[in-house]
Structures are given as C-alpha cells and as structure tokens.
Amino acid sequence: MASKENRRITDVGTLKALGHPLRMTLYRALLVAGAATASHLGEQVDEAPSLVSYHLRKLAEHGLIEEAEQRGGDGRERWWQPASDGVSVRGVDFRDAPEKEVAHLAFTRLYLDQRTEAYRRHLDERATWPAEWNDAVADAEGNLRLTAAELVALKDELLTVIRKYDEKGRADEAAGDTGGRENVALHLYGFPFRA
Structure with a gap:
C-alpha cells in the first residue's frame, strides 16, 4: 500500500468515481482483502471479471487503488490494492458550488445505504455466528x-x-x-x- 493514511477526497471527479455503487463495493472489498484480482472480486460481487476490471481501472485512474505485486497464479491477471488505508470525505470540501454539494450528498447517501445493507446482512446472518460474537456486537x-x-x-x-x-x-x-x-x-x- 502506498500510504498508511486515509486519503482525503476533495475533488468531484474522484468523489463521483468512488460514488458508483459497484466501485464503492469493490473498493471496500479491496480494503478488507488487502489485494485481489478482478476474478476474485467478480466472484464476491457476482459480476463478470471484465466489468469488474473496467471499474477497477476507473478507481485506479483516480488514484484510489493501484497495482499490487503478483500473489501467485499464472501472472496474466493484475492484482490490485488500495492506494491508502481508506478515504475521508468531508462536506466542507464540497460546499463552494451547488453541483459539488449535490455530488457530495449522493455519495453520502450511497455510503449510508451500503453501510445499512452490511448491517442488515449481519442481522440476517447472526444466527450463524457463535454466541461470543453475538454477545460482542455493539448496537x-x-x-x-x-x-x-x-x-x-x-x-x-x-x-x-x-x-x-x-x-x-x-x-x-x-x-x-x-x-x-x-x-x-x-x-x-x-x-x-x-x-
């Protein structure tokens, strides 16, 4: 990983690139995995590797992810990793123009929707977790x-x-x-x- 710090996003282009539902899902999956290929990620999100690869390249164009060292396999597939430990998006960076505020609001709503879906998935799956994990859950x-x-x-x-x-x-x-x-x-x- 290039940086151990969160990257602060301050431009609308990068915000919109990350604010695509599949790209945000792929970015989060890379944060968890550390590194993965389009094929690995495609299996996780149930999308074709070619589509996943396209969206990974878009994230890379904005410096959100970068190529990683090969981790095995036949060497034909690219490995990707986050370019930083995460991102930081602050409303203050998008208040100087109405179109920026709209883009920030759309991004924030998508972020909330994906967080909410992750928690819903946990609730649906909690019976599969051991008691110690269910007792540890914070709500x-x-x-x-x-x-x-x-x-x-x-x-x-x-x-x-x-x-x-x-x-x-x-x-x-x-x-x-x-x-x-x-x-x-x-x-x-x-x-x-x-x-």
Missing part, C-alpha cells in the same frame, strides 16, 4: 445535548480509540495472533437533530 444509541465543539471533541476521542484498537489488532495479527479474529465493521454517526 447502541445515545441522545446527547452538546455544542458543535463538544461533538468535534467527542468524535476525535472516539476516532483515537478506534485507531488504537485497529493498530493493536493489526500488530497482534502480524505477530501471529490470528485466532478468533474477524473483520469488524464499526459505523459512527454523530449529527444534530430537532425533535
């Missing part, structure tokens, strides 16, 4: 009374804790502690609302 909601500055501070603290656990888990796994480890999705929303 909570809080209604706080905060200022915008307090929400920023809370978000920063929570992200620090998340990064700590991510780094520890990856380091432990790299050291050979792989027993019982699974991919875990953690979605965090903090937003103002009026009753």
